[in-house]
Amino acid sequence: HELRSPLTAIRGQIEVLARDPDPDAEAVRRVEAATLTELRRVERLVDELLAFARLDEGAGPALREVDAAVLLRDAVIAAPGAAVLGDLAEGHIDADPEMIAGVVRNLVENARRHAGADGTVTVSSAAVGGRLRVDVDDDGPGIAPGERERIFDRFHRSDAARTRVAGGAGLGLAIARGVLTAHGGSIRADESPLGGARVSFELPGLRPRRQT
Secondary structure, three states: OOOHHHHHHHHHHHHHHHOOOOOOHHHHHHHHHHHHHHHHHHHHHHHHHHHHHHHHOOOOOOOEEEEHHHHHHHHHHHOOOOOEEOOOOOOEEEEOHHHHHHHHHHHHHHHHHHHOOOOOEEEEEEEEOOEEEEEEEEOOOOOOHHHOOHHHOOOOOOOHHHHHHHOOOOOHHHHHHHHHHHOOOEEEEEEOOOOOEEEEEEEEOOEOOOOO
């Protein structure tokens, strides 16, 4: 269904255009925009399915020592949708930077989707008992207590209509949990101090920066 829906929309747009023997430039632009939107949905779903396949095959993270604050800062800057950076814990962790950056980008994009264009999304981190905790907060509608564990299930969507419009397939949070589990970490959802949702994840082995 997740693949069929955008492919059906693409086919419909092309068929409408093909029935017009002399389409004007505006009609072509409209079909182009709609088709590209649906193609991005397909590309995202394929990327997510490939990520799951790698995790299911036991392709573990390529660990290396990274600066936790730099990794988070760069990931937030690259994330779709603006987010405000709060306090960031200093130190190093052993992680696959591409995998963790992907988790952060996914959480920021998800928070922005629910907060809306005029809402607030913040990212901060803290050292908690030798672990790095990252909090992604938004001031959107929040997540009902009964949904806070289920949102990490594959293909689960707490608001299917809204997520479908935004292009999500209900896989991003499940992939995030798989990546973090492979790192020996964890992820959870809660209520945010901003009034919306907070999604937090932890990674083990935070240690002070080496003195140079």
